[in-house]
Amino acid sequence: MVFLRSLLLFHSFTYQWNAIDAAPDDGQTRLASEAPGDWQKYVRSPSNRIVYPARIVANYTQGNVTNPRGLLTGKGSTLFTRTPRTTSAPDLPPTVVVDFGQNIAGYLSISFGGSYNSTPGRPGIRLAFSETLEYLGNVSDFSRGYNSSDRHIQGDAITPGSDQIAVAAKPYTWTDDHGCQYGSQVCADGLHGFRYVKVYLDALETDAPYTTSYGEVSIESMSLNFTPYLGTPDTFTGWFESSDDQLNQWWFDGVYTTDLCTDTFGVNDTDPRNSASPSIVGKLVLHDGAKRDRDPYVGDLAVSSRTSYLSHNVPQASRNVLADLADHQRSDGWIPPASINGYTLPLVDYPLWWVVCSYDLFMYAGDTAYIRQYYPNIIKVLDTFYESITDPRTQLLSKGFGVSGGYGDYAFIGRTGPVTYYNALYVLALQNAATIAKFLSKEGDATRWAVRAQTVSAAINTYNFDSGVGAFYDGTCGDSYCNSHAQDGNSLSIVAGVANSSRAHSVLSYLSKANARPYGNAFYDNDVVGGGYSQRVYAFISYFEIEARFIMGLADSALEEIRRLYGWMSTHDPGITQWEGIGPNGQPYEADYTSMAHGWATGIVPVLTNYVLGVIPSGPGFSVYTIKPVPGDVEWAKGVVPTPKGPITVNWQQNRVLGLFYLTATAPTGSQGTICVPVSNLSVAVYLDSKPIPNNIHKRDGEVGSGGYVSVSIEDSLTHTISVGYKLGP
Ligand SMILES: *[C@@H]1O[C@H](CO)[C@@H](O)[C@H](O)[C@H]1NC(C)=O
Ligand SMILES: *[C@@H]1O[C@H](CO)[C@@H](O)[C@H](O)[C@H]1NC(C)=O
Ligand SMILES: *[C@@H]1O[C@H](CO)[C@@H](O)[C@H](O)[C@H]1NC(C)=O
Ligand SMILES: *[C@@H]1O[C@H](CO)[C@@H](O)[C@H](O)[C@H]1NC(C)=O
Ligand SMILES: *[C@@H]1O[C@H](CO)[C@@H](O)[C@H](O)[C@H]1NC(C)=O
Ligand SMILES: *[C@@H]1O[C@H](CO)[C@@H](O)[C@H](O)[C@H]1NC(C)=O
Ligand SMILES: *[C@@H]1O[C@H](CO)[C@@H](O)[C@H](O)[C@H]1NC(C)=O
Numbered sequence: 001m002v003f004l005r006s007l008l009l010f011h012s013f014t015y016q017w018n019a020i021d022a023a024p025d026d027g028q029t030r031l032a033s034e035a036p037g038d039w040q041k042y043v044r045s046p047s048n049r050i051v052y053p054a055r056i057v058a059n060y061t062q063g064n065v066t067n068p069r070g071l072l073t074g075k076g077s078t079l080f081t082r083t084p085r086t087t088s089a090p091d092l093p094p095t096v097v098v099d100f101g102q103n104i105a106g107y108l109s110i111s112f113g114g115s116y117n118s119t120p121g122r123p124g125i126r127l128a129f130s131e132t133l134e135y136l137g138n139v140s141d142f143s144r145g146y147n148s149s150d151r152h153i154q155g156d157a158i159t160p161g162s163d164q165i166a167v168a169a170k171p172y173t174w175t176d177d178h179g180c181q182y183g184s185q186v187c188a189d190g191l192h193g194f195r196y197v198k199v200y201l202d203a204l205e206t207d208a209p210y211t212t213s214y215g216e217v218s219i220e221s222m223s224l225n226f227t228p229y230l231g232t233p234d235t236f237t238g239w240f241e242s243s244d245d246q247l248n249q250w251w252f253d254g255v256y257t258t259d260l261c262t263d264t265f266g267v268n269d270t271d272p273r274n275s276a277s278p279s280i281v282g283k284l285v286l287h288d289g290a291k292r293d294r295d296p297y298v299g300d301l302a303v304s305s306r307t308s309y310l311s312h313n314v315p316q317a318s319r320n321v322l323a324d325l326a327d328h329q330r331s332d333g334w335i336p337p338a339s340i341n342g343y344t345l346p347l348v349d350y351p352l353w354w355v356v357c358s359y360d361l362f363m364y365a366g367d368t369a370y371i372r373q374y375y376p377n378i379i380k381v382l383d384t385f386y387e388s389i390t391d392p393r394t395q396l397l398s399k400g401f402g403v404s405g406g407y408g409d410y411a412f413i414g415r416t417g418p419v420t421y422y423n424a425l426y427v428l429a430l431q432n433a434a435t436i437a438k439f440l441s442k443e444g445d446a447t448r449w450a451v452r453a454q455t456v457s458a459a460i461n462t463y464n465f466d467s468g469v470g471a472f473y474d475g476t477c478g479d480s481y482c483n484s485h486a487q488d489g490n491s492l493s494i495v496a497g498v499a500n501s502s503r504a505h506s507v508l509s510y511l512s513k514a515n516a517r518p519y520g521n522a523f524y525d526n527d528v529v530g531g532g533y534s535q536r537v538y539a540f541i542s543y544f545e546i547e548a549r550f551i552m553g554l555a556d557s558a559l560e561e562i563r564r565l566y567g568w569m570s571t572h573d574p575g576i577t578q579w580e581g582i583g584p585n586g587q588p589y590e591a592d593y594t595s596m597a598h599g600w601a602t603g604i605v606p607v608l609t610n611y612v613l614g615v616i617p618s619g620p621g622f623s624v625y626t627i628k629p630v631p632g633d634v635e636w637a638k639g640v641v642p643t644p645k646g647p648i649t650v651n652w653q654q655n656r657v658l659g660l661f662y663l664t665a666t667a668p669t670g671s672q673g674t675i676c677v678p679v680s681n682l683s684v685a686v687y688l689d690s691k692p693i694p695n696n697i698h699k700r701d702g703e704v705g706s707g708g709y710v711s712v713s714i715e716d717s718l719t720h721t722i723s724v725g726y727k728l729g730p
Contacts, residue, residue, distance in 0.1 A: 052073045061096050110199075111219070118215070121209050121410065131573075142291050177190055178191070191266070228263045241637065254603075333384035350712050355433055366645075369619060382433055422487075423494075424493040537581070556632050614661040621645065624673075628676035631661075652667070658680075675713075686721065686722065687724075
């Protein structure tokens with residue numbers, strides 16, 4: 001009886017599955033998600049490079065403004081009037097706050113209907129931009145021109161943080177070009193990354209006699225010339241969709257965030273701190289943030305490049321950055337993290353990310369010419385620079401050895417000694433380099449790096465594990481390990497395979513217990529290494545923890561962490577875009593200075609494509625690939641992964657309770673795939689294209705409790721269906 005019921009379920013499930021691919025006129029009920037082109041509704045890009053305001057933030061309007069809604073397109077004109085007060089009543093500058101509806105980047109234009117002034121000088125308009133309402137003030141939340149030590153930046157100092165306009169008498173269109181209207185007076189910053197802009201009639205005293213705070217100004221309309229990558233639906237070469245509407249939206253939000261950071265490197269719209277090298281100016285790059293920094297940092301690319309490869313397939317943005325940094329390799333092998341400060345910012349972890357990013361460019365985009373050209377740089381960074389900061393006693397990288405003492409990392413953490421993060425990342429880079437070497441038939445290098453990876457891995461396990469809490473220590477405080485455990489090293493120890501299965505489970509349960517916050521998992525369990533660290537969440541580093549959870553088959557805890565982290569960012573101003581860092585109480589971690597659209601926070605994109613859809617490359621350009629979904633509570637997923645030879649298409653559906661799983665996949669000619677489908681511990685039969693798979697090609701691995709996986713090899717470009725169900729016969 002039980003057997004018969006199972007058999008029927010298997011058939012009805014198959015039937016429903018088949019209906020997905022059937023023509024609409026066959027009378028079958030299609031799944032709701034199967035409307036053609038359904039994923040397009042999640043795309044966040046503006047439809048066009050000219051973007052108009054979405055609404056006026058009504059409660060911010062003040063002073064004498066006639067028809068504030070005139071700043072929206074087609075709503076007439078807006079008149080700002082300000083007359084010198086004769087009484088002691090407050091003299092409020094006429095002000096309107098415009099909301100573009102979501103974070104954007106580019107050059108603002110204002111169509112003025114003209115202006116009038118009864119006194120000499122033109123009426124001044126000042127603009128203050130902000131990504132959030134919380135940090136919207138009389139000056140921008142960040143401005144390139146603003147020169148103040150408390151903003152961590154010394155800009156080119158042409159503005160005091162707002163953009164100034166001397167409004168002409170006759171109608172004309174003003175564009176926010178970088179520079180000054182009169183010598184060094186009446187200046188504007190140029191490009192901004194923002195959601196809100198405050199427009200107010202006012203003038204700087206230092207802009208006299210060209211502008212005054214009084215007069216009348218008429219504005220007809222406003223718009224933005226959107227300069228980043230315009231990721232409209234027709235530009236997507238890869239996409240992801242599943243039964244979980246929120247995951248889908250966050251995937252596309254991540255793509256949009258990385259799109260905002262994908263732009264041409266300009267002299268006057270990027271980080272002003274000596275970053276505009278002639279070798280990078282004019283090239284398409286992946287900046288770290290849309291509003292601030294605006295310099296391509298290679299650690300950020302570890303995430304944002306994957307997002308880019310998996311969505312719009314513009315590998316040249318990543319290649320331009322990686323090649324330029326390699327071209328600036330120092331004679332001791334060190335590779336700069338970015339062009340800032342003339343390629344001298346001393347970071348100890350980013351040269352390792354350069355190796356990992358080079359591997360990704362090879363694996364995702366198949367850029368063989370790049371990897372051949374820069375292979376000597378890989379040898380030099382691994383064999384010269386990192387050897388020079390290795391402690392010969394332990395074989396671990398040790399901060400303090402060689403030049404590394406004063407070096408920082410992605411968060412400028414004051415760490416010392418055999419830091420787990422640096423060493424686990426070193427293992428990952430060595431493994432990646434060994435794989436590259438194998439594909440280039442450099443057997444000696446491959447063996448040397450693989451052996452070193454094992455040596456370092458063993459040393460991390462020998463010296464750095466704190467069996468008291470069941471996680472790796474961070475680094476040393478004086479002669480002994482600090483009583484502190486960081487998310488970065490612990491997560492990467494799993495991603496790089498340093499932690500064996502029991503240690504990996506122990507590490508992840510420790511992070512769940514000690515680091516979970518309502519807005520994600522903190523990057524430290526306590527504040528021993530730095531004040532406030534236990535309350536700070538980086539989506540950047542959280543990506544590696546989430547990845548570790550999927551690698552260990554812990555889909556439920558991975559999805560739980562995703563929902564806390566991405567749920568928080570998506571429901572807090574500015575919404576949609578993913579943040580550089582989150583601080584105490586879920587606030588932007590560096591207040592107004594925080595970038596609220598940071599490509600390194602978009603790990604949701606690779607993690608869903610690599611582990612929920614399940615597609616991961618292990619040969620150049622996906623010539624070797626694995627499809628291994630880790631579904632958790634997701635009922636179905638489908639999507640496309642772009643490869644240089646054509647798309648890999650995957651579509652799967654599961655019934656978790658009954659242990660049923662169906663997957664169809666198609667890959668380009670000439671690729672070698674391994675498809676792994678999860679099996680339950682119930683009575684199992686696996687079919688490849690409706691034929692039972694003979695027992696001798698079953699390969700079970702993974703966790704016993706979850707039943708493991710059955711894998712099959714695919715070497716053609718046909719569409720294959722693999723189904724897991726109950727036994728059809730005795
Ligand atoms: C103004 O309205 C926005 C919503 O549009 C709200 O978030 C904000 O708190 C309000 N501010 C004031 C000062 O009322
Ligand atoms: C506001 O400006 C308009 C147009 O310039 C003017 O007619 C009106 O008197 C002003 N109102 C106040 C309260 O100053
Ligand atoms: C902005 O300027 C107005 C008057 O010019 C002033 O009252 C207000 O306090 C300023 N706001 C901020 C946030 O500095
Ligand atoms: C910027 O400010 C710093 C002090 O914070 C000062 O030393 C420097 O000269 C200023 N730069 C310009 C261009 O004004
Ligand atoms: C950058 O700005 C400076 C100062 O405003 C200007 O002289 C220069 O021409 C600009 N360069 C470019 C490439 O726009
Ligand atoms: C993992 O490594 C630890 C320490 O070497 C060892 O005690 C444990 O048995 C290992 N676990 C597995 C599953 O191999
Ligand atoms: C299958 O595994 C689940 C949980 O992993 C367990 O609760 C259940 O008892 C197992 N069933 C059988 C038939 O082994």
